[in-house]
Amino acid sequence: MSDKAHQVCINPDCRATYSLDEIIFSCSKCKSLLDIVYDWDRLAVPRSLEFFEHRWGTKGRTAAGRLDFSGIWRFRELLPFVPEDSIVTIGEGRTQLEQNDPLARHIGMKPGKLFLQYEGLNPSGSFKDNGMTAAFSLAKRLGRTRVACASTGNTSASLAMFAHKSDPPMQGIVFIGSGKIAYGKLSQALDYGALTLQIEGDFDACLRRVLQASDRLGLYLMNSVNPYRLEGQKAIMYRVLEARDWEVPDWIIVPGGNLGNCSAFGKAFRELHDLGLIKRIPRLAIINATGANTLYQLVTKDGLRWNGGRYDRATISGLYAAMDESHYLPHTIASAIEISRPVNLPKALRAIDIMNGLVREVSDDVILEHKALVGKYGFGCEPASAASVAGAHMLFDEKVISPGETVVCILTGHVLKDPDATVMYHMGVDMKHATPPPQVTPTGACSNSPKRVPDDLEAICAALGEK
Ligand SMILES: *Cc1c(COP(=O)(O)O)cnc(C)c1O
Ligand SMILES: [Zn+2]
Numbered sequence: 001m002s003d004k005a006h007q008v009c010i011n012p013d014c015r016a017t018y019s020l021d022e023i024i025f026s027c028s029k030c031k032s033l034l035d036i037v038y039d040w041d042r043l044a045v046p047r048s049l050e051f052f053e054h055r056w057g058t059k060g061r062t063a064a065g066r067l068d069f070s071g072i073w074r075f076r077e078l079l080p081f082v083p084e085d086s087i088v089t090i091g092e093g094r095t096q097l098e099q100n101d102p103l104a105r106h107i108g109m110k111p112g113k114l115f116l117q118y119e120g121l122n123p124s125g126s127f128k129d130n131g132m133t134a135a136f137s138l139a140k141r142l143g144r145t146r147v148a149c150a151s152t153g154n155t156s157a158s159l160a161m162f163a164h165k166s167d168p169p170m171q172g173i174v175f176i177g178s179g180k181i182a183y184g185k186l187s188q189a190l191d192y193g194a195l196t197l198q199i200e201g202d203f204d205a206c207l208r209r210v211l212q213a214s215d216r217l218g219l220y221l222m223n224s225v226n227p228y229r230l231e232g233q234k235a236i237m238y239r240v241l242e243a244r245d246w247e248v249p250d251w252i253i254v255p256g257g258n259l260g261n262c263s264a265f266g267k268a269f270r271e272l273h274d275l276g277l278i279k280r281i282p283r284l285a286i287i288n289a290t291g292a293n294t295l296y297q298l299v300t301k302d303g304l305r306w307n308g309g310r311y312d313r314a315t316i317s318g319l320y321a322a323m324d325e326s327h328y329l330p331h332t333i334a335s336a337i338e339i340s341r342p343v344n345l346p347k348a349l350r351a352i353d354i355m356n357g358l359v360r361e362v363s364d365d366v367i368l369e370h371k372a373l374v375g376k377y378g379f380g381c382e383p384a385s386a387a388s389v390a391g392a393h394m395l396f397d398e399k400v401i402s403p404g405e406t407v408v409c410i411l412t413g414h415v416l417k418d419p420d421a422t423v424m425y426h427m428g429v430d431m432k433h434a435t436p437p438p439q440v441t442p443t444g445a446c447s448n449s450p451k452r453v454p455d456d457l458e459a460i461c462a463a464l465g466e467k
Pocket of ligand 1: 126127128153154155224255256257258259260261262336337382384385412413414
């Protein structure tokens with residue numbers, strides 16, 4: 001199988017090729033990112049997307065039934081880099097696309113036009129499971145037994161879960177810094193038994209050290225420079241299409257952090273289109289938080305474009321030098337996208353090119369407002385996820401999205417990942433440090449704080465609107 005897929009440098013002036021067996025996370029000639037590229041002519045590709053429907057009913061103890069049950073591997077012909085008996089799957093990717101009319105109405109859109117893709121419904125509570133199942137499968141095939149990442153967030157939660165659920169189990173190793181940590185996520189890494197190293201340094205230090213340690217000790221690296229993770233994340237788009245009876249929407253809107261997800265979406269649609277499985281490619285909107293807006297700066301402000309892979313590297317190094325000079329640190333309540341040097345930046349530029357995409361930024365206040373709306377009208381999400389809905393709202397107000405268009409917002413993580421942010425928004429205080437809770441009036445338009453009532457039935461009934 002491996003001679004029908006390769007790792008290929010994305011730089012058009014290099015295009016160095018590496019076999020799948022080579023453990024390498026950037027081109028050894030030019031340092032660019034790598035892609036997984038398939039020799040589709042020699043692979044069995046379904047002639048239409050309807051092909052995948054026959055797998056819906058299967059859940060079984062058989063090997064094929066296990067793969068059909070997964071929302072990633074039921075599309076295995078579209079990510080054929082690993083033999084079926086190496087696949088590590090725990091039933092990830094069984095997520096849901098919801099048509100949400102109340103939310104559509106709230107932001108001025110017509111009913112039937114706004115859809116929410118709940119990736120928080122994955123086993124570890126975020127979309128990261130889509131990519132982990134793919135990268136773990138390759139790790140298993142290569143006989144790796146120790147896997148590592150630097151993350152204080154959903155990557156470490158997902159890695160820790162897949163490590164102990166693999167057969168045989170692998171050792172999950174998580175490097176965390178001494179910065180801020182959402183307890184929902186850290187608690188998962190600890191509970192799932194990952195060996196957690198708290199480094200006396202920030203996230204950048206962790207990433208640097210995990211790269212060095214992986215090199216020296218042969219740990220298999222699971223940060224999103226790992227191109228197999230993006231192969232798995234393509235399936236999010238397959239499921240969006242599947243839920244719409246294979247009808248392509250007009251817009252895909254996604255928060256942008258390290259830019260792996262949007263990159264995977266671009267690759268998914270490029271391949272589907274080239275294979276003749278779809279006729280049209282949707283547009284892409286990537287939403288940054290204002291406090292971590294590197295992509296917005298580069299693309300929307302500075303006009304940086306993919307340009308066939310010959311993008312203007314000086315624009316990027318200029319921005320990074322200015323950030324260094326001012327000791328810039330990203331800062332946003334949406335911790336999952338609090339990233340200033342996104343590793344997948346070139347691939348994101350390519351995705352913007354493929355999908356006629358654009359980039360916007362939204363403030364933390366607007367993010368929290370839209371998070372509360374997703375909670376009020378849907379199943380909720382974590383702060384970073386709500387950036388997509390805030391972005392949809394903004395683009396609709398700007399008339400970039402027109403009323404007749406269909407919009408899919410990716411909700412990347414579960415509402416319980418970061419309960420502190422939710423409680424802070426609704427109650428206006430950090431409850432963990434408030435004893436007794438002070439009576440404050442939160443200022444958010446959607447705040448829903450508890451009413452204080454004496455321990456008295458009459459007062460309780462009065463508070464409930466009865467005489
Ligand atoms: C990782 C993550 C993101 C950012 O995704 P990228 O692929 O890094 O852009 C957004 N939201 C949540 C909840 C995440 O866990
Ligand atoms: Zn190269």
